[in-house]
Amino acid sequence: MDRTTVDxxxxxxxxxxxxxxxxxxxxxxxxxxxxxxxxxxxxxxxxMVDFVVRGGAWxxxxxxxxxxxxxxxxxxxxxxxxxxxxxxEIESLGGSIETWxxxxxxxxxxxxxxxxxxxxxxxxxxxxxxxxxxxxxLELFRERHLAYLLQRKAQPSALASLxxxxxxxxxxxxxxPPDGTEESVRAIRTDHLKDLAARVIxxxxxxxxxxxxVDARECFETCAELFGxxxxxxxxxxxxxxxxxxxxxxxxxxxxxQAVQTSLRIGHVGITMKDPDYxxxxxxxxxxxxxxxxxxxxxxxxxKGFTYHASSRFDKWMQAGPFSVATDVRNEVTxxxxxxxxxxxxxxxxxxxxxxxxxxxxRYVTGSFPRQIETPLQxxxxxxxxxxxxxxxxxxxxxxxxxxxxxxxxxxxxxxRTIHPEHAVIVAAGNASLLxxxxxxxxPVEVFTPDGEPxxxxxxxxxxxxx
Amino acid sequence: MIPFSYIEFxxxxxxxxxxxxxxxLPLICVNVTYGxxxxxxxxxxxxxxxxxxxxxxxxxxxLPHGEYxxxxxxxxxxxxxxxxxxxxxYHLLVPSHCLELALWMESDxxxxxxxxxxxxxxxxxxxxxxxxxxxxxxxxxxxxxxxARLLFPDHPYxxxxxxxxEDIASATMESVQEFxxxxxxxxxxxxTIVGDHDPDRTADLVDKWFGSIPASYPKDRGIPVSAQKGxxxxxxxxxxxxxxxxxxFRLPPDxxxxxxxxxxxAEAIGGGNASLLxxxxxxxxRVASHLSFSCEARRAGGWIVAxxxxxxxxxxxEVEDTLREVFTDEVGAGxxxxxxxxxxxxxxxxxxxxxxxxxxxxxxxxxxxxxxxxAGLALHIPERYVRxxxxxxxxxxxxxxxxxxxxxLHFVPAESDGPQHSGRxxxxxxxxxxxxxxxx
Numbered sequence: 001m002d003r004t005t006v007d008x009x010x011x012x013x014x015x016x017x018x019x020x021x022x023x024x025x026x027x028x029x030x031x032x033x034x035x036x037x038x039x040x041x042x043x044x045x046x047x048m049v050d051f052v053v054r055g056g057a058w059x060x061x062x063x064x065x066x067x068x069x070x071x072x073x074x075x076x077x078x079x080x081x082x083x084x085x086x087x088x089e090i091e092s093l094g095g096s097i098e099t100w101x102x103x104x105x106x107x108x109x110x111x112x113x114x115x116x117x118x119x120x121x122x123x124x125x126x127x128x129x130x131x132x133x134x135x136x137x138l139e140l141f142r143e144r145h146l147a148y149l150l151q152r153k154a155q156p157s158a159l160a161s162l163x164x165x166x167x168x169x170x171x172x173x174x175x176x177p178p179d180g181t182e183e184s185v186r187a188i189r190t191d192h193l194k195d196l197a198a199r200v201i202x203x204x205x206x207x208x209x210x211x212x213x214v215d216a217r218e219c220f221e222t223c224a225e226l227f228g229x230x231x232x233x234x235x236x237x238x239x240x241x242x243x244x245x246x247x248x249x250x251x252x253x254x255x256x257x258q259a260v261q262t263s264l265r266i267g268h269v270g271i272t273m274k275d276p277d278y279x280x281x282x283x284x285x286x287x288x289x290x291x292x293x294x295x296x297x298x299x300x301x302x303x304k305g306f307t308y309h310a311s312s313r314f315d316k317w318m319q320a321g322p323f324s325v326a327t328d329v330r331n332e333v334t335x336x337x338x339x340x341x342x343x344x345x346x347x348x349x350x351x352x353x354x355x356x357x358x359x360x361x362x363r364y365v366t367g368s369f370p371r372q373i374e375t376p377l378q379x380x381x382x383x384x385x386x387x388x389x390x391x392x393x394x395x396x397x398x399x400x401x402x403x404x405x406x407x408x409x410x411x412x413x414x415x416x417r418t419i420h421p422e423h424a425v426i427v428a429a430g431n432a433s434l435l436x437x438x439x440x441x442x443x444p445v446e447v448f449t450p451d452g453e454p455x456x457x458x459x460x461x462x463x464x465x466x467x
Numbered sequence: 468m469i470p471f472s473y474i475e476f477x478x479x480x481x482x483x484x485x486x487x488x489x490x491x492l493p494l495i496c497v498n499v500t501y502g503x504x505x506x507x508x509x510x511x512x513x514x515x516x517x518x519x520x521x522x523x524x525x526x527x528x529x530l531p532h533g534e535y536x537x538x539x540x541x542x543x544x545x546x547x548x549x550x551x552x553x554x555x556x557y558h559l560l561v562p563s564h565c566l567e568l569a570l571w572m573e574s575d576x577x578x579x580x581x582x583x584x585x586x587x588x589x590x591x592x593x594x595x596x597x598x599x600x601x602x603x604x605x606x607x608x609x610x611x612x613x614x615a616r617l618l619f620p621d622h623p624y625x626x627x628x629x630x631x632x633e634d635i636a637s638a639t640m641e642s643v644q645e646f647x648x649x650x651x652x653x654x655x656x657x658x659t660i661v662g663d664h665d666p667d668r669t670a671d672l673v674d675k676w677f678g679s680i681p682a683s684y685p686k687d688r689g690i691p692v693s694a695q696k697g698x699x700x701x702x703x704x705x706x707x708x709x710x711x712x713x714x715x716f717r718l719p720p721d722x723x724x725x726x727x728x729x730x731x732x733a734e735a736i737g738g739g740n741a742s743l744l745x746x747x748x749x750x751x752x753r754v755a756s757h758l759s760f761s762c763e764a765r766r767a768g769g770w771i772v773a774x775x776x777x778x779x780x781x782x783x784x785e786v787e788d789t790l791r792e793v794f795t796d797e798v799g800a801g802x803x804x805x806x807x808x809x810x811x812x813x814x815x816x817x818x819x820x821x822x823x824x825x826x827x828x829x830x831x832x833x834x835x836x837x838x839x840x841x842a843g844l845a846l847h848i849p850e851r852y853v854r855x856x857x858x859x860x861x862x863x864x865x866x867x868x869x870x871x872x873x874x875x876l877h878f879v880p881a882e883s884d885g886p887q888h889s890g891r892x893x894x895x896x897x898x899x900x901x902x903x904x905x906x907x
């Protein structure tokens with residue numbers, strides 16, 4: 001081949017795409033109802049396992065943060081191990097243990113060198129079956145957690161997000177953060193933790209997903225040995241309260257006088273995990289703000305240079321989560337950024353998308369599939385979604401054909417149903433004295449403290465004062 | 468040893484090439500790493516390595532503005548880039564049937580940048596917003612920048628990768644083109660391809676797209692190995708909710724065996740929930756509610772950063788006193804053999820985890836090919852931690868982790884609401900690469 005004459009003006013043609021399927025995995029259920037799922041991959045000596053309980057922040061009741069603290073406290077003492085012993089045992093084996101809470105689940109995850117997998121399973125069985133919720137550990141955790149909540153209030157993106165949920169979900173459980181508020185966290189007692197744990201942490205209300213350098217049969221037998229004599233109980237009722245109606249445009253500022261940038265959240269109630277148009281909504285959102293080449297990112301970042309990052313998303317839970325656009329923009333262009341975001345929201349629900357743009361986004365989404373299932377962790381978390389939300393077993397294998405079938409008309413219909421600039425809640429965490437005037441052109445402006453307390457604005461030309 | 472095979476060779480023009488096959492999925496990662504970073508920036512041109520990283524996506528001779536991202540995403544691919552003090556690396560992760568497309572795109576932007584004044588202006592703004600988002604508008608946001616100044620007053624590692632607002636704002640077409648021409652040369656780059664491919668055929672494709680670029684090498688980088696120095700202090704009154712104390716220690720270069728010793732010691736001191744610092748500061752004494760700890764490897768000398776965020780009601784002085792006590796009494800008295808063994812286990816697991824995703828694997832191969840002329844070192848990372856002895860570790864700790872030589876930064880809550888600076892988040896400190904875009 002003559003190297004000096006390679007014609008760079010012509011892009012090489014891609015070859016033929018290979019067929020790809022979501023990998024097979026093992027599933028078995030113990031007589032007590034605990035389901036065990038194993039995905040084997042033996043190329044590296046690593047393993048991970050998640051214990052997932054169908055009992056998330058939805059079950060907090062009048063104590064926001066309860067499920068989260070209950071989950072955290074599982075690893076803070078058992079009948080046979082202290083908090084320090086649990087941390088030391090796992091970490092000395094090259095592993096880590098973490099818990100996390102969503103609206104629909106609490107989970108305890110362990111990653112470990114696979115030669116110590118059995119040890120990790122023993123610890124996992126101990127923390128899920130025999131937690132003791134020691135008073136002293138709760139006090140220690142509470143102190144750290146209150147410090148975390150204090151730190152959170154200083155972060156612009158967290159402030160914008162907290163206020164956004166407070167307003168969009170007023171009167172609904174989703175209005176409170178799953179990690180709680182200062183008031184609720186102060187009020188939680190060990191009895192509350194024990195009650196919630198007894199109600200939701202049951203073998204027939206949980207499942208295990210293991211992945212990596214693990215033998216499925218062996219793992220199932222280990223689970224039978226460690227969890228088999230655990231008796232099930234009555235499972236808690238599923239989340240059943242729909243979110244509030246949308247109520248027109250709201251413009252809210254969370255005052256951060258020292259801000260040199262505004263953190264924006266714009267959106268409203270969106271869809272549930274079980275929405276029949278899930279695929280179309282996902283594709284429509286990708287086009288709108290879900291990837292680098294999306295309208296919102298190209299407009300705000302690549303065309304205007306307003307921001308480092310701008311995106312939109314639908315959070316999906318048992319009940320309808322929000323549709324939201326998130327970006328951080330410099331003070332001076334905040335109103336123009338809001339205008340552009342509202343314009344993009346309006347455009348997608350009023351103009352039919354061009355065929356080429358839709359083809360691009362379809363190729364992006366379908367071509368992304370192998371990237372979504374590259375690592376055992378990604379595969380385990382994908383299986384977790386199937387299990388937690390009762391998606392069809394072949395959800396991931398039918399995903400691409402369903403994406404390819406979406407039409408421009410379906411995108412338009414779906415956008416009209418799910419995108420509502422006329423009901424946009426616009427939250428700006430930033431300098432209220434600057435923003436009060438510029439955002440006023442979108443409607444009446446409300447100003448709040450970082451705690452969500454309304455601030456009376458006496459004279460907007462002099463700015464606002466926080467207490 | 469991690470049981471992966473690879474081949475490594477050089478083209479006549481100086482480009483190093485590393486090929487590794489893993490056909491688990493029809494995916495391929497193409498990484499191009501250049502031997503240039505923020506340490507190569509001249510006075511008045513801070514932030515250029517990272518700005519040029521952004522500009523690499525804005526157009527090259529045969530890829531007009533926007534085409535790089537569009538073509539990448541139109542096949543379902545993902546891309547990102549990151550800049551450190553030492554290097555700038557780019558990766559594409561695409562379905563494997565698009566390998567040649569990726570080689571065409573990467574080779575084109577090695578040949579040159581084709582920019583408009585408008586796209587330069589937009590990217591200057593994007594980078595300034597990145598700086599505001601990561602540094603200026605975050606509580607504790609200036610930790611990394613201030614600590615770098617304290618730790619490296621005499622050295623090119625002393626300024627932040629994102630650069631100063633003034634230098635970014637004044638970057639001209641001529642100056643960024645000059646930077647690209649100086650450093651983006653085949654003799655200063657490593658091309659690494661990992662994933663589902665046939666290495667023989669790939670070698671031909673590499674020759675086709677990269678072999679035609681004329682040979683050229685950069686000037687000598689001349690980044691001096693940083694001499695150990697320390698003891699600098701700074702107190703910042705800022706809009707932060709709680710005091711924080713940040714202690715920074717300078718380390719030897721990452722190719723030095725002493726560095727491995729200190730990596731193990733660092734893991735025992737501050738890695739994880741059961742570490743010495745966490746046990747004493749957070750659980751036993753309760754002076755801190757949160758710790759952020761990192762150990763960064765660099766060619767001319769790395770660093771350890773321990774950031775302790777005070778528990779409500781505790782002062783920066785109390786936090787510093789406890790930190791000093793841990794380093795003087797516990798670390799100074801010698802870390803136990805058992806603690807070090809546990810740290811080795813964790814580092815071993817992390818070495819495997821780092822090699823798990825194709826993107827991480829390519830990055831490791833490229834790093835060792837570029838700096839050590841041996842990509843295969845990436846496969847020997849787990850053993851590195853077994854090779855050094857407890858006495859070697861103790862000796863390294865005595866030399867490098869003396870608290871009186873640490874650089875110390877205090878953040879204390881300010882009362883005023885005047886202009887202030889502020890960290891990435893309340894929960895991270897310690898430096899690290901700066902990426903082109905948010906990782907989703």
